[in-house]
Amino acid sequence: MLKKPARLTVTAVALASLLLTGCSDGGGRGRDADGRITLRFQSLAWQKESVDANKELVEEWNAAHPEVRVEYVHGSWDSVHDQLLTSFEGGEAPDIIHDASDDLADFAYGGYLADLRKLLPARLRSDIPRRGWETTTFGEGVYGVPFLQEPRVLIANEKILEESGVRVPTPERPWSWPEFRQIAKELSGGDGKTFGVAWPLKDPVSATLNLGLSAGGQLFHRDEDGRAEVRFTEGDAVVADTVHDQVNTDRSASAATLGMGGSDTLPGFFGGKYAMVPLGFSYRQQIAQQAPEGFRWKVLPAPAGDEGPVQGVSPQTLSIAEDSPYKKEAMEFIDFFLQPANMARLAKGDWMLPTGTAALKDPALRTEKDGWATGAALAEHLVPAPAQSVRGYPEWKDKVATPAYQEYYSGAIDAEELRKRLVEDGNLVLARYQR
Amino acid sequence: MRTRRSTRAGQYLALVCYLVFLAFPFLWLVSTAFKPPRELGSLHPTWIPRDPTLGNFRQAFDEQPLLEAALNSLLAALSAALIAVVIATPMAYVMARHRTKLSAAATGWVVVSQAFPFVLVIIPLFLILKNLHLVNSLPGLITVYVVWSLPFALWMLVGYVRAVPRELEEAAAVDGASRLRTLVSVIAPLLAPGVVATALFAFITAWNEFFFALVLLKTPEKQTLPVVLTHFLGAEGVADLGPLAAAAFLATLPSLVVFALIQKRITGGMTAGAVKG
Secondary structure, eight states: OHHHHHHHHHHHHHHHHHHHHOOOTTTTOOEEESSEEEEEEEOOOOOOOOOOOOHHHHHHHHHHOOTTEEEEEOSSSTTTTHHHHHHTTTOOOOOOEEEEGGOOHHHHTTTOOOOOOOTTTTHHHHHOOOHHHTTTTTTTTTEEEEEEEEEEEEEEEEHHHHHHTTOOSSSSOOOBBHHHHHHHHHHSSSSSSSEEEEEOOHHHHHHHHHHHGTOOOOOOEEETTTEEEEOOHHHHHHHHHHHHHHHIIIOOOSSSGGGGGGGGGHHHTTTSSSEEEEEEGHHHHHHHSSSSOOOEEEEEEEOOOOBOOOOOEEEEEEBBBBBOOHHHHHHHHHHHHSSHHHHHHHHHHTTTTTTSSSHHTTTGGSGGGGGHHHHHHHGGGGGEOTTTTOTTTHHHHIIHHHHHHHHHHHSSHHHHHEEEEEEIIIIHHHHHHHH | HHHHHHHHHHHHHHHHHHHHHHHHHHHHHHHHHHHOOOHTOOOOSSSSSOOOOOOHHHHHHHHOOOOOHHHHHHHHHHHHHHHHHHHHHHHHHHHHHSHHHHHHHHHHHHHTTTOOHHHHHHHHHHHHHHHOOOSHHHHHHHHHHHHHHHHHHHHHHHHHHHOOOOOHHHHHTTOOOOTHHHIIIIIIIHHHHHHHHHHHHHHHHHHHOOOHHHOOOOGGGOOHHHHHHHHGGGGGGGGHHHHHHHHHHHHHHHHHHHHHHHHHHHHHOOTTTOOOO
16 A cells, blocks of 8 residues: 555656656557558758758649658758667658668668669669669668769869969869879969868868779778778879878968868858869859859869779668558659659759759759759769778778878878778778678 | 956956857857858958848748747756756755765766766667657657756755755754745755756756757657757758858857846855854
């Protein structure tokens, strides 16, 4: 028999529980009482035009498909991996998931994402090139539909470029890496105040690895058993040495920007301090919005090595949760969402390139204005980022590669020490993931 | 005399430096919030916008449900602060006045629990809340905030209770006051600044919290301000800086207002008038 205070406590707790439970909506998903299916689509679109395009497409779908309603959920790039992991573990993941291909490996291998091979319609399968599908293929399965991607380009101050008289590169004839180094020297003031180039290398690893493909750098190699290991070849040294020499030998690249993000370099770029800035293609939106009145800028292809203007990318993807009871319907929505006209709309909204060949033909993506044509011409040279399917890559990147590259670029260590750290320390990290 | 003056000047100088250090990010945020996009990209930024605009605020409100998110944050933070203080105050009194091995262990556990990273607890927490049908609900989030801020609130309040002289309670007992009367009329007024400070801590912790809110709330109409603020951020840290600064500036105001309103309560004489003449 409970004493009075204890009885009061138990009653209070019970009431509070009832109250709290009553306030919640349970968060269930599936079929309504009238048999209508509701799919949750978590989108990471964030720019206004892109969010509007996403919402309009969802509305169009809902108007045409009253029996399969799609609920738009505005997700966030910030902490998306942890948020999705928690949702998967808790059995509350969205049915349709927007992410990037370099974030999918753990989810794919962990069994959280549906293998799309049997679900993909022929139209979508044939519209996206094989190199696109390779970015979302893990083991035997395909775990996402790549739909938006961006190459890294050089954004140049057109006035400085014209006054210097240097050859302007085109996607058909990009600068070679030695030529780029020479031109950056020519565009530098040599006074330590103006520079030919500003490398924003807050995240030096993806930039170095993805651009390194053009010079034949792979860094990650797989043996016959499929085990990945790091090997540092001559091709891997091309981009790294170019950046290092520009900063430390030629003084044609600003050392101050090495720790910056892309946006941080824009004031210096607009102010004429830097003639060129290597940035992701979508940064054009910020440049178009923030550039001073009369400032002229031009999109140039990134330098290329022996392999041509090839570059590694991690496209944005749409995946389906393995737990979703309505995979077929989810794929039908993805197929609608990524119709060529819609994919082009989404690409324009995010200032990126569509992966689909039909969408890429959209005239709006072929215009010279804002460098769209340059980007579109580079699309066929975009291949999967070299490291994205390597298990243990995130740890290798954070603990080994990022500090090693940062120290090398700033001149704190030499090339031999960089190689030693990337390979020896790096392989120790990878080995733990491949036992 | 000269030494004392120079010491005082040094203290003021240190204080000014500290204030500048604290105020700089906020003032820069305010400045950015009123700048048009072309000024944001200027190589020579100015404190006072050359061409001030409210466009960033308009855009922020147009693009995101800031008002609803602010109300959600306010509800969650106020509830969490209130509940945490209501639960923690009597617990703190008991732990401070009746020191046992158990209370010492509890205090140790409180300190250790502060070191737990969010990621460590989020999945079990999510599963528990899911079973209670509290995922995607403000009551669920409030529950988490209370649990999360309770240890530190308790730790803070224990210190405040210990600062109240035990002799006051003994004196009240000698004067014939009952235990309850002593607590209400003698201890509570002296503890008030501590309770307010603790409530403020719990409020600000909940108001600023991002990760739990991100993971636990799915529907847009339930999301809190920190989560909505991230909608101005793209991949790899790219940001729509103007609207983000405008929204972030608005998000800091409630904390400032709350603090301004109750700071006197916090700094008010802790034991003023406590000792009988």
